[in-house]
Amino acid sequence: MSKSRLEAFSDGVIAIVITIMVLELRPPAGGDWDALRELAHEFSLYVLSFAFVGIYWNNHHHMLHAAERVNGAILWANLHLLFWLSLVPFATRWMGENHFSELPTAVYGAVMLASAIAYALLQTAIVRHHGPQSRLQLAVGNDRKGKGSIAAYLAAVGLAFVSPWLSIALYVLVALMWLVPDRRIESRLPH
């Protein structure tokens, strides 16, 4: 089964998710500097979520590029990932509207955690379909970065009830860690 429609559909959903968040950015009531300053918090949250979804698109791009074919299990694992990613605008908005209070910050982390797990499941489904000696398996290796992200998100969900700002620091840290594209796969691809 060809992977092109899976890529096209994922591109569509991720493109919508990433741009839907713009709709959340309501213009402030007035037109002066105070109005703009009030927006700063929400804007930085928007940047974080944009980077988060952008990272997933980037890694998804790399992973599917290394894949050669897909099967039914991969289609469903992919839809499962898209489900969690589509909740990012909701979680972003709830956290923004409640000024980074405890529970919304934890829920934001839970959506990130579920996305990271869904990505790992998709990766497993693809690697299993291609065999243990495949280029993809070699490129992924023991996936330290993926496991580390899951652990960090797990910690962030708990820390949100201690101090939401600790969680947000973790979200930013994980995003920075991923902003470098996954060279493990790229470096093993033919040019």
Next chain:
Amino acid sequence: MSKSRLEAFSDGVIAIVITIMVLELRPPAGGDWDALRELAHEFSLYVLSFAFVGIYWNNHHHMLHAAERVNGAILWANLHLLFWLSLVPFATRWMGENHFSELPTAVYGAVMLASAIAYALLQTAIVRHHGPQSRLQLAVGNDRKGKGSIAAYLAAVGLAFVSPWLSIALYVLVALMWLVPDRRIESRLPH
């Protein structure tokens, strides 16, 4: 006529439909556990509708993969299916806002019923275009699963006026039945 643009356009519409539903999920007013608990009903409804639309995308993917070419009748049958699918977010929202009361639950079922009929019509148009000895005809067979879904949705629309929860149980059952990808087609495709 090539099928690639029909696939691309369908992917676009289905991707938008599936993510538009996120916009329906309004963040609760407060930021505490009560607010989150109130969301539980609506959230599970969102999961059901996501699965419903995801199943259609998956089956559409399989069916079009088996198709080799399209004609004008197929284009229109496809637009007709997309029309009903695009009503899913509306029906989901109406049912959610009215706490699963009788009529909205029946209307939700009617949209699912119309989508299932539209899918069957599209399948018929494709099979007719490829001939009775085509791979697709063999793969579809007598389409017991499709006919069963139509019967179940028909029953669910009526049952909504007896007890909406019976209808919802039927919606979930049909979704579970389809969550396994259509092996009839997949098993007959060359690898």
Next chain:
Amino acid sequence: MSKSRLEAFSDGVIAIVITIMVLELRPPAGGDWDALRELAHEFSLYVLSFAFVGIYWNNHHHMLHAAERVNGAILWANLHLLFWLSLVPFATRWMGENHFSELPTAVYGAVMLASAIAYALLQTAIVRHHGPQSRLQLAVGNDRKGKGSIAAYLAAVGLAFVSPWLSIALYVLVALMWLVPDRRIESRLPH
């Protein structure tokens, strides 16, 4: 220059336009039959606009299929068409909210008129790029259907100030005339 990205971008915009209209369909306040009945007008308007945009996608599909290459003028003529199509949800909503009163019904017709003219301009740009002996020129012929639509929309805009229902009857008539795919082009394509 290849036509594939022009097709992909057009598919994206048209898919969004056609599904954005769903967002206009606000669920009624209550959950009973009266609430549903109130929706009937708006729903039939949604069906009309869906058919209108669907017809454009279909004809666009046929026309671009017959085209072999694109140039800068075609890119801009295409963007111009997409601009007018993207105003359809706005015009639909305004007409629906004002219960088919005179001016909104005329504006709805003006958007349809501008779309039809933009389509004719795009067709001219493509035909000019392919030469007077091209397959596309032969298929289009003297474009009686396109010119007839423009005349009908022009009449409908004026008639809206006499009786909006006359205009709506014309909108429906033109849509029915186009619901048959453009056999002029299809019949001349190799199979």
Next chain:
Amino acid sequence: MSKSRLEAFSDGVIAIVITIMVLELRPPAGGDWDALRELAHEFSLYVLSFAFVGIYWNNHHHMLHAAERVNGAILWANLHLLFWLSLVPFATRWMGENHFSELPTAVYGAVMLASAIAYALLQTAIVRHHGPQSRLQLAVGNDRKGKGSIAAYLAAVGLAFVSPWLSIALYVLVALMWLVPDRRIESRLPH
């Protein structure tokens, strides 16, 4: 690494951005000529933003067409451009709601400025990946038009605090300058 998914994802995001702006065009409260006249300002703003985003899509199309391959840096530079473009509907709405007052007009220009810089960065990343003797480098030349746009936007941001109408005149001028597709690249492409 192939450029097709980068093109598809960019097409998706730009298509959504350009059509999201329609959602900003709220139908006026009444259905008479006064209501329509009130809309005129907002409508012309919508035309400007549509042209602005359309120009980016057009130039992006030309530039990627000339590119032969992409790498990680290009993926990120592209996401960075899409980030700024996705803020256009927000800036358009804020400026429209505040009737072209000083700060919102400057912010609108800042979004345009950031988009122009992001485009220049993307261009640099692509040219660097293809080498100084590449077709793309020759086509871009010293990029007078790109640098001129950045200077004009910079001036417009400052001028907004003198007179917003001067800034808007500059926005329109830059748009007109770009409405001719980039012949530098087109003229050097094989036909």
